[in-house]
Amino acid sequence: MSSSISAAATTTLVLEGSEQGFATTRFEDVLNWARKYSLFQYPFVTACCAMEFMALASPRFDMARFGAEAPRFSPRQSDLLWVVGTISQRQAPVLKTVYDQMADPKYVLAFGTCASSGGFYDNYTTLAGIDKIVPVDVYVPGCPPRPESVIDGLLMLQDKIARGDRTAGVVKPRFDPVQLRRKA
């Protein structure tokens, strides 16, 4: 699933027969097409991953290209919850409340290893992955992840939205380090 982002994106048939001057489609597909390009995001930013999030949002990597640049600082107006950084047990109720306040359809992206699994924090104070309390759509591993892999994650989410797929996905590295080592 996660390995074939681009392939899956091209096989998603949204419009049929447009060369004849008219088009037929399913209402759900149009709706999902609109949703995937207008993700209003709620950044729940808690730790060092925030630095990489800033890089992602700034012109060099430019998240705005994917229609996901508008942050909303009210969860009630947002579609996509970015959980960026370590979530402590003390903070977990806050995250849960924010998630509960979002209106459907809502999506969650776990940014970085800490949000995905707790990372190297294996102790009394850290929540071992936000999926313990909220469902996650896309995991982006990395400590912190490079902006490219977050963009991969965002594209993966858009693809999932277009296909109406609500299973979780993991961003894989663009280059498999094991393969690279074998070649060298």
Place this chain on the structure above:
Amino acid sequence: MSTKVLARLEQAFGASILETHDQFGDDTAVVDPSRWLEIARFLRDDEACSMDHFIDLTAVDYLGRAEPRFEVVLHVRSIEKLHRVRLKARIDVSASDDAADDANAETALARIDSLVSVWPGANWFERECFDMFGVAFSGHPDLRRILMYGEFVGHPLRKDYDASKTQPLVEYRAAANEKLPPFDQHEGMSFGRQTHAQRPAARNLLGFETPGLGED
């Protein structure tokens, strides 16, 4: 330089100064915990000491290595005289006045006087020390947890607190421990807590079977 301070302390408090040393150039005095506050006030007010700069206060848990178990460590400095001293007091979990507490070693507190009346800067340090080690500072104006949440039971930096024991405030989802593609059963991270006992036996480079941790 501040051996002068140690000498002054010994002169003023005699037998209440249990030991002194200046390992690595850090002058240290281990003092009688019952005179903790008194000695602190003396350090601040005495002309020759004039310790007006509170640096740090914390505790160390020597569970199973020393009696009494806790060592409260204070660092103070004199801005005017440019000297520095470290004060330690050894205390143990005290027989508490509350009978219910006695049964539960986890919540039993060790007690010592608060230094907030001497250096106001000690306030949050003592709260942290209380939160992490369960040292109760008598006379502290607002002794609450500062890092952990109120519902937390026990004191996490005590050596007998199980490091992996969490006390979640939100109930975990039932589906939280599913493996996710592309990960296999024993591949990658589980995106959930993997305890050592669950780790499969691994082959090392020479091909010997090594048991997974916690399997013996």
